[in-house]
Amino acid sequence: MSDFRCIAPDVKLGQNVRLAQFVNLYGCTIGDDTKLGTFVEIQKHASVGSRCKISSHTFICEGVTIEDNVFVGHGVVFINDSYPRATTDGQLQTEADWKVEKTIVKQGASIGSGATILSKVTIGENAIVGAGSVVTKDVPPNTIVAGNPARVLRVLTSDGSGQLTATAQREAPEDAKSKGSR
Numbered sequence: 001m002s003d004f005r006c007i008a009p010d011v012k013l014g015q016n017v018r019l020a021q022f023v024n025l026y027g028c029t030i031g032d033d034t035k036l037g038t039f040v041e042i043q044k045h046a047s048v049g050s051r052c053k054i055s056s057h058t059f060i061c062e063g064v065t066i067e068d069n070v071f072v073g074h075g076v077v078f079i080n081d082s083y084p085r086a087t088t089d090g091q092l093q094t095e096a097d098w099k100v101e102k103t104i105v106k107q108g109a110s111i112g113s114g115a116t117i118l119s120k121v122t123i124g125e126n127a128i129v130g131a132g133s134v135v136t137k138d139v140p141p142n143t144i145v146a147g148n149p150a151r152v153l154r155v156l157t158s159d160g161s162g163q164l165t166a167t168a169q170r171e172a173p174e175d176a177k178s179k180g181s182r
């Protein structure tokens with residue numbers, strides 16, 4: 001079978017990275033043992049850590065840093081320009097005309113399919129973003145958020161064995177606010 005992967009020479013691939021067909025990678029870094037699904041595009045100056053799973057049809061743009069052990073569902077879109085324009089003074093914009101806005105996904109986090117992650121946010125360690133959510137603000141670590149805009153549904157706690165479990169009751173929005181979350 002022909003190889004339909006586009007991997008630019010400047011891509012830094014770790015050990016044992018598994019790439020599906022039709023991935024498009026340029027100028028990015030991918031850590032050890034990470035798996036990328038089909039039609040995943042990762043732009044220059046983006047990085048994905050080790051042991052991550054990036055599901056098919058996801059777009060990871062310049063300015064995005066994904067730490068280790070992160071799950072990204074299908075068709076997740078990251079954003080790096082809050083006020084995009086095609087042109088400046090009637091000419092197509094170049095890189096000189098806008099500034100990349102950064103996003104960080106901390107280790108162990110999971111992002112559900114179809115989520116859109118706006119720029120300038122941090123998704124905290126082990127957080128879970130619900131499918132189809134639009135993340136507009138930082139997601140606190142160890143929480144489940146969902147919706148548009150994404151809001152905290154639950155806080156995850158350790159059961160002592162290293163596993164995180166959802167608290168039985170959802171956190172009331174006011175409680176979440178008082179802890180600095182949303």
Ligand SMILES: CC(C)(COP(=O)(O)OP(=O)(O)OC[C@H]1O[C@@H](n2cnc3c(N)ncnc32)[C@H](O)[C@@H]1OP(=O)(O)O)[C@@H](O)C(=O)NCCC(=O)NCCS
Nearest residue numbers: 073074111112113128129130131132144145146147153154
């Ligand atoms: C968010 C999620 C983790 C569930 O978290 P949870 O804390 O167990 O939430 P619950 O199922 O108890 O639902 C709580 C409320 O949130 C709502 N909700 C659940 N998931 C939601 C989502 N993705 N977007 C918006 N609302 C959501 C529920 O309808 C419910 O609302 P209600 O109280 O008005 O009835 C799960 O629904 C989800 O989206 N997982 C991602 C799955 C995914 O994309 N996997 C990718 C690989 S297939």
